[in-house]
Every structure is written in C-alpha cells, then in structure tokens.
Amino acid sequence: AQKVTQAQTEISVVEKEDVTLDCVYETRDTTYYLFWYKQPPSGELVFLIRRNSFDEQNEISGRYSWNFQKSTSSFNFTITASQVVDSAVYFCALSEKRGGGSQGNLIFGKGTKLSVKP
Amino acid sequence: ETGVTQTPRHLVMGMTNKKSLKCEQHLGHNAMYWYKQSAKKPLELMFVYNFKEQTENNSVPSRFSPECPNSSHLFLHLHTLQPEDSALYLCASSQVRGPYNEQFFGPGTRLTVL
Numbered sequence: 001a002q003k004v005t006q007a008q009t010e011i012s013v014v015e016k017e018d019v020t021l022d023c024v025y026e027t028r029d030t031t032y033y034l035f036w037y038k039q040p041p042s043g044e045l046v047f048l049i050r051r052n053s054f055d056e057q058n059e060i061s062g063r064y065s066w067n068f069q070k071s072t073s074s075f076n077f078t079i080t081a082s083q084v085v086d087s088a089v090y091f092c093a094l095s096e097k098r099g100g101g102s103q104g105n106l107i108f109g110k111g112t113k114l115s116v117k118p
Numbered sequence: 119e120t121g122v123t124q125t126p127r128h129l130v131m132g133m134t135n136k137k138s139l140k141c142e143q144h145l146g147h148n149a150m151y152w153y154k155q156s157a158k159k160p161l162e163l164m165f166v167y168n169f170k171e172q173t174e175n176n177s178v179p180s181r182f183s184p185e186c187p188n189s190s191h192l193f194l195h196l197h198t199l200q201p202e203d204s205a206l207y208l209c210a211s212s213q214v215r216g217p218y219n220e221q222f223f224g225p226g227t228r229l230t231v232l
Contacts, residue, residue: 035220042225108161
C-alpha cells in the first residue's frame, strides 16, 4: 500500500534560518510521482513541485530546493533563508501511474506546520 | 477567472438544512475531486470524477451527494449533516492523462455544522 510519512508535525524557526521538511514514502510501483504543496492560512493548497520516479536530479527554485533519494524513499524539501511568508502547512504527496496512461490519486502526508518568526 | 474557484467560502448550517457547495475549474482539466480536511487529520479524498463520471467514492456517508454536470463544474450537496462534518472542503482538478497530473486546488469552503 502507498503511504506518505511526514514525521515533523510542527517546526518553528527564526527568519533567515534554513529549514528542511522531511518526507518518506512507501510504494511498490516503479513508476510514481511525488509532490509538494503549500497551504497558507488562507486554506488553498498551492502546488510547488512534481517529480517522477525516474528523475532523481535535485531541483532548486529560488530559495526552495528538493532532494529526491530513491535509496531511502525520501523527498525532502529545504527552504533557504526562510521568511515569514513561508509560514504555512506543507504537504508531501505520492501518486502512482495506472494503466491506460492515467494517474493514480494523490496520497497525502499529514503535513508539517512551519512557523517562521521575525 | 482563472484556476479553481469555490463558493461559498464560508458556510454555517444546522443539521436539518440542505445546502450545496460549488466548484468550478477554468483550466481545461478533465478530472475533479472533493477532499475533506478536518483539524488534526490528513486530507481525506471523498470523490473523484473523470470525464464527468464518478470513479471513486471513498466510503463517504450518503448525506454527502456529489454532482458533476460537466468537466468544469462540481457540486457537493449536503443534507442532515452532523457537527463532526465541520471541516474545510477542498475541490481540486487535474488532467487525468498525460505527464502533468498535479492537482490544482480551490480555496476551500469552511463548513460549520451547528
């Protein structure tokens, strides 16, 4: 069965600190997709990144970077020089590829609440 | 408008009321989803519609009734709800086939059942 674990329930940092959000997943499929979403206090989940299982290259987008390691089934998310606007709940999610070219549903972790203090 | 919109944003209802939540996507997607997000619980997938056909119902009580008249609109009809149904209800859409399967979410409807 697929499962996504975000062991950190809440993290609090001071502005400008770097912070890493952990995500560990379980799946039996060889083809799957991993995602990170941000949920600010307004409630809307904002898509941040999608990564397929064949692409283990790390990705950097501004202050955000993602470290995908299949050997440890992890897809960790690092925010460099955090800012107050980064305060939100962050969700990691997994989907598997189904037959006929369709995608499986998203399995979400429980989320990590990040608080960045000024 | 762009993206995924949901109305109303906030709803307070009694247990005997009937109300409906509306979701509309302007992204040309062919799949739509309802999720429930309660305090201290992970996101729970409720219903999935692919090309207007319901493909998943995750053991949701019959007091929640979805309707998908076309690929752009999704409704969640509510009747005789319980206080434990109070939650944030999120709608999402995606392109069900092809490489880009990320779901795009609306802002949610914050539901309070008295």
